[in-house]
Amino acid sequence: MTAHGYFSTYALVGLVLLVGGGFVSVAFAANRLLRPHAPNVEKLMTYECGVDPVGEGWAQTHIRYYIYAYLYVIFAVDAIFLFPWATVFADPGFGTTTLVEMFVFVGFLAVGLLYAWRKGVLTWT
Amino acid sequence: MSQRLAELAATTDLAADPVGFASDPWWLILFKAVLVFAFCVVMTLFAIWWERKVVAWMQMRIGPKHVGPQGLLQSLADGVKLAFKEDIIVKAADKPVYILAPVVSMVPAFMAFAVIPMGGQVSMFGHQTHLQLTDLPVGVLYILATASVGIYGIVLAGWSSGSTYPLLGSLRSTAQMISYEVAMGLSFAGVFLYSGSMSTSTIVGQQGDTWFAVLLPVSFIIYIVAMVGETNRAPFDLPEAEGELVGGFHTEYSSLKFALFFLAEYVNMVVVSSLATTLFLGGYRAPWPITAVWDGANSGWWTLLWYFLKVQLFLFLFIWLRGTLPRLRYDQFMRLGWKVLIPTSLVWLMLIATVRAMKNEGYDYRGIVLGIAGAIIAILVLSVVWDMFRGTDDEEEKAKAAQPPPGAPGAAEPFDPMAGGFPVPPLPGQELPPVPRRAVRRAEPVGAMVGNGNGTGSADDESATDATDKEV
Numbered sequence: 001m002t003a004h005g006y007f008s009t010y011a012l013v014g015l016v017l018l019v020g021g022g023f024v025s026v027a028f029a030a031n032r033l034l035r036p037h038a039p040n041v042e043k044l045m046t047y048e049c050g051v052d053p054v055g056e057g058w059a060q061t062h063i064r065y066y067i068y069a070y071l072y073v074i075f076a077v078d079a080i081f082l083f084p085w086a087t088v089f090a091d092p093g094f095g096t097t098t099l100v101e102m103f104v105f106v107g108f109l110a111v112g113l114l115y116a117w118r119k120g121v122l123t124w125t
Numbered sequence: 126m127s128q129r130l131a132e133l134a135a136t137t138d139l140a141a142d143p144v145g146f147a148s149d150p151w152w153l154i155l156f157k158a159v160l161v162f163a164f165c166v167v168m169t170l171f172a173i174w175w176e177r178k179v180v181a182w183m184q185m186r187i188g189p190k191h192v193g194p195q196g197l198l199q200s201l202a203d204g205v206k207l208a209f210k211e212d213i214i215v216k217a218a219d220k221p222v223y224i225l226a227p228v229v230s231m232v233p234a235f236m237a238f239a240v241i242p243m244g245g246q247v248s249m250f251g252h253q254t255h256l257q258l259t260d261l262p263v264g265v266l267y268i269l270a271t272a273s274v275g276i277y278g279i280v281l282a283g284w285s286s287g288s289t290y291p292l293l294g295s296l297r298s299t300a301q302m303i304s305y306e307v308a309m310g311l312s313f314a315g316v317f318l319y320s321g322s323m324s325t326s327t328i329v330g331q332q333g334d335t336w337f338a339v340l341l342p343v344s345f346i347i348y349i350v351a352m353v354g355e356t357n358r359a360p361f362d363l364p365e366a367e368g369e370l371v372g373g374f375h376t377e378y379s380s381l382k383f384a385l386f387f388l389a390e391y392v393n394m395v396v397v398s399s400l401a402t403t404l405f406l407g408g409y410r411a412p413w414p415i416t417a418v419w420d421g422a423n424s425g426w427w428t429l430l431w432y433f434l435k436v437q438l439f440l441f442l443f444i445w446l447r448g449t450l451p452r453l454r455y456d457q458f459m460r461l462g463w464k465v466l467i468p469t470s471l472v473w474l475m476l477i478a479t480v481r482a483m484k485n486e487g488y489d490y491r492g493i494v495l496g497i498a499g500a501i502i503a504i505l506v507l508s509v510v511w512d513m514f515r516g517t518d519d520e521e522e523k524a525k526a527a528q529p530p531p532g533a534p535g536a537a538e539p540f541d542p543m544a545g546g547f548p549v550p551p552l553p554g555q556e557l558p559p560v561p562r563r564a565v566r567r568a569e570p571v572g573a574m575v576g577n578g579n580g581t582g583s584a585d586d587e588s589a590t591d592a593t594d595k596e597v
Contacts, residue, residue: 012259020232031381044216046288072303079310086317099482124456
């Protein structure tokens, strides 16, 4: 595949983004023309659960979400390393050494996961 | 490497044809892009109708039937109605982000569709072209990336609403989606081990003989579970748990912006179903018994039919799950993701890698090892998933058994409904004062109310309900 062909496959993704932008613009424009517009104080109040809201809407959230985000980053990076490895794995020239290397890498990750497990991070309280 | 590519080109009809993906004229590419959008929207309308019909059928109802034949146009009517509704942007909202969030949620869902092979080579306006918009060498990775961008839409929606429940719903949703994306990615790695490529069309081409669902049963099961978690669908629809979070992240949204979130959810369902079809069920290729009797099944526009049928199969699975399973608790859900799916997929991945390496080194008992190990792990995963749903009953029964019968002196700890100045639910071991109306149905032994400290009030209520019962 030529360099031109290679980049044009990605250009098509950009085209889909543009068509998507067009789709949303047309929809928003049509919506603007069609919908009624009669705001009042009651309507502009935060709905929340139907009762008039008390205090700020931006509540404090628990730290545990943050820990899961950390764990995700670790495993997302893991996936980024795993995918190219899995792709070339069966090619000639990548033999048992490649496999052992990945065992070491996944082993480290597994120890990390086990540590988080033992620490009780994975238990939702 | 180049030798293997040449072999690939010889074995797969996709790569064998001289027409590349980029050689289409620009107007045909644009037409196909618009066609993808049209397909997604039509599939959404159809899926909503189908879901309502199937769930209605499972619940012995009729479902929508007035708009169009068999209510087929009901979801279209609902969509048009939403566009006519007043768009309320609440005062507490962060306006630019609030407007941007549904767009960020919806557009990536459509973008993921660009690399889905919906069919083989067809003739369109006299041009030979593929029923696939573009074929990236990292197609599957691209789909994961767009799915991650879609999560931003949900986070921003919850954050910008300036309201408590949407914020909580969006956080839940994010933690849920990133957790299951890990398991999903690990199940993909198994497919790459076999296909040697991340390109969706090559993966389909590789499944000419055997579907990857047969070769990689564990990856397939993990993907199915992860795909339901990833799309926030029942039984993993915790971000939209009505009893806890009102409407979840889109509580404050109305009119077209709400419709866009709805569209994004259903397009995402179609995308993950298409991906399951592509990676595990042979994509647009006809299933085996058909190809045995009919040679032309894998050519031209027929391929679109097989793709469509397989996607409908997965959509039906989504609906079936929604119609039958109760929603999981959040801790159960996270436990399933992190303690079952991720360790299992890691072990399974290393297992198949080892077996493939052994095969490359010349060992021969690959089939036996893989078969036995695969069966064991598949059973384990299934049993654990089964336990997740059954476990709640056991726990409840245990809790019931542990509690002494009501009315026994000193059985329950005193329950203070306003402990610490807030209304709180009873803790384990504490017991709520009995609800008067229930007591009528449950013939309790004499003196049952005495131990709970409010016997007189309940007795009065009881007689009152008795009176109303008689009136009815």
